[in-house]
Amino acid sequence: MPTGIEPITAEEIQSLIRDALPDAQVRVRDLTGGGDHYEALVVSAAFAGKTKVARHRMVYAALQDAMVQRIHALALTTLTPEELNPAEEQNSGLVNIQTRNPR
Amino acid sequence: MANNDVLAQIDEQVKKNKIVVYMKGTPSFPMCGFSAATVQVLDSYNVPYESVNVLEDPAIREGIKRYSNWPTVPQVYINGEFVGGCDIVREMHANGELEPLIRAAAQE
Numbered sequence: 001m002p003t004g005i006e007p008i009t010a011e012e013i014q015s016l017i018r019d020a021l022p023d024a025q026v027r028v029r030d031l032t033g034g035g036d037h038y039e040a041l042v043v044s045a046a047f048a049g050k051t052k053v054a055r056h057r058m059v060y061a062a063l064q065d066a067m068v069q070r071i072h073a074l075a076l077t078t079l080t081p082e083e084l085n086p087a088e089e090q091n092s093g094l095v096n097i098q099t100r101n102p103r
Numbered sequence: 104m105a106n107n108d109v110l111a112q113i114d115e116q117v118k119k120n121k122i123v124v125y126m127k128g129t130p131s132f133p134m135c136g137f138s139a140a141t142v143q144v145l146d147s148y149n150v151p152y153e154s155v156n157v158l159e160d161p162a163i164r165e166g167i168k169r170y171s172n173w174p175t176v177p178q179v180y181i182n183g184e185f186v187g188g189c190d191i192v193r194e195m196h197a198n199g200e201l202e203p204l205i206r207a208a209a210q211e
Contacts, residue, residue: 052191053173060174067174073137074175076190 007035020062109166122152
């Protein structure tokens with residue numbers, strides 16, 4: 001464990017991602033409660049037409065130093081609003097995420 | 104100089120092997136849940152693949168992140184191309200995108 005580096009919170013991860021992708025719906029979950037293993041679902045129109053690798057790189061870029069120094073593990077799901085909710089184009093409320101995300 | 108040596112070493116591993124995974128631990132003894140999940144996917148295809156245990160070499164552990172500009176391990180490469188980490192590989196496995204890549208690489 002590195003010393004002198006504060007563990008990151010889910011809220012911080014969320015706001016770093018939102019800074020870089022302002023339209024994004026972001027849901028972050030602390031998997032262990034220990035502030036080191038997180039899961040994030042990021043839904044943004046900016047992902048359209050991009051590969052999964054490119055999408056994840058966009059999120060990693062948003063997290064920058066935090067990714068290297070403060071986050072031990074981050075499971076990422078990156079979707080466009082249409083992919084999140086293929087049946088109903090405009091309705092991409094967060095309410096639907098848990099039921100539609102196959103986890 | 105030493106930095107570039109590591110990147111050259113990684114480049115050689117990635118290009119020499121059809122399928123290679125950089126992971127924590129080994130396929131028989133993964134030392135991280137994400138690495139374990141990734142080798143589980145690879146093992147399901149019953150094809151040979153190479154693995155590199157980054158825990159055994161700190162230079163590779165750091166170098167692989169710079170090589171692919173990707174901040175995490177595991178990392179899977181097929182035919183010299185970075186395919187993704189654990190989440191992407193699992194997703195491609197689930198939606199059928201991974202199998203043709205693996206089969207094509209294993210047949211060559």
